[in-house]
Amino acid sequence: MTRTVATDSRPALPGAQIDLLYGLLSLGSTAIWGVMSAWLLYFYLPPEGEGSALVPAALYGGAMLVLRVLSAAISPTIGYLSDRTRTRWGRRLPYILGSGLPMLVFFVLLWTPPFRGTSPWNLVYLVAVLAGYNLAYILNQVPTMALLPEIAVTDAHRVRVSTWAAVMTVLGMMLAAGAGPLIERFGFAHTALIYAVVLLPAFYLPLLVLRERPEHQARPAVRLNFRQNLASMMRNRAFLFMTATGFCFWGIMGLVQASVPYIVTEICLLQESDTLMFYLPAVLASLLCYPLINWLAQRWGKWRVFAGSLLTSALVLPGLMVIGDWLPLSLKAQGMLWVTLQAAALSGVVVLPRALGAEIVDHDEELTGQRREGIYYATWGLLDQVVNGVMAALLPLLLLLGRSHLEPQGPLGVRLVGALGGACMLAGFLIFLRYPLGRGRPAGQGPV
Known part of the structure; x- marks a missing residue:
């Protein structure tokens, strides 16, 4: 008797080696970015009693803004050039190979200004080195x-x-959090050198294994110029709806993270040293939820999971408005619960955009006959920076409405961070409902 054996029609997934090595690239760049975000301003403009400023304070902010705008502006050009590159190693790997070491070198040089005291030449040096770092980073x-x-x-x-x-991005942020004790013991320059040496393998070991698909390299006869690239992107409905959704969620996580110290001290009435207790459960919740998001997307489809993450975030974030003594929990417990829940709710928004972007690029190939990952991801990166810049400027304005529990209106501005975040996520959810690709298709169903 012949017995029929049921088989799974889904293609077998490759081993996790590729996933880990690709994630290792994120770990390295995130750790370097985390150290710079936390300590570069402190290094050049230390607080009173911690040393003299190295650059004129009035010029520092303007110089950083100009560099940020220029860096964002060149991102699409880099993406466009990457799409058009044709080498025996592929379109992407030569750029990654050639930029990792310069990025680490510029990172170390950032902490070695030419003069010890306040000097405009230190600012010139900072701008030049940071411009080199930003270019290598892009x-x-x-x-x-x-x-x-x-x-x-x-x-x-x-x-x-x-x-x-x-996951590797979160681990990179945790690695960056260890810079403080190292700076205290070894100083800024030596700490930067330690990070550069330790993280160098993260930039290059993955390149020994990761390989591109040579058939994706565009043929010269069918290449679009830069203007045609942008015009065709504007005709891609999936790109437009995903980008409009991104405008709603880009910047919210940064806004929430920047407000946590105020939540700890002004809403929960704790000390600054208690802030770490609020970050830890958020990190743990994220690390636990990321694999869950992967599991849910395999069964329900990433469209449903991403939409659900947006809607859940829209419901959780406004909870910051209601933390108070009238609830049976302590203020500390309420604050930690809110931080943990928002991290869990946002996990789908953190994990799935890359996969959604790949789906949009596949759809673009159906429309144009070309693989143009570079310009798509670069454009999203540019807009992400713009939105984060707007949110960074908006937070001080919100805090004008109340940032201290000692003010008559209390920390109203801090609480409004939750309301604003919820409103943005709700808008993103409503926009994403019109996203035309992948509705109801489990992620595990075959190639795209």
């Missing part, structure tokens, strides 16, 4: 983001790679 990160659809060709694999990239 040359590294745009191709890295665009590499995902090359190394993962099925929907299920892309979600899994995105999950590991998100």
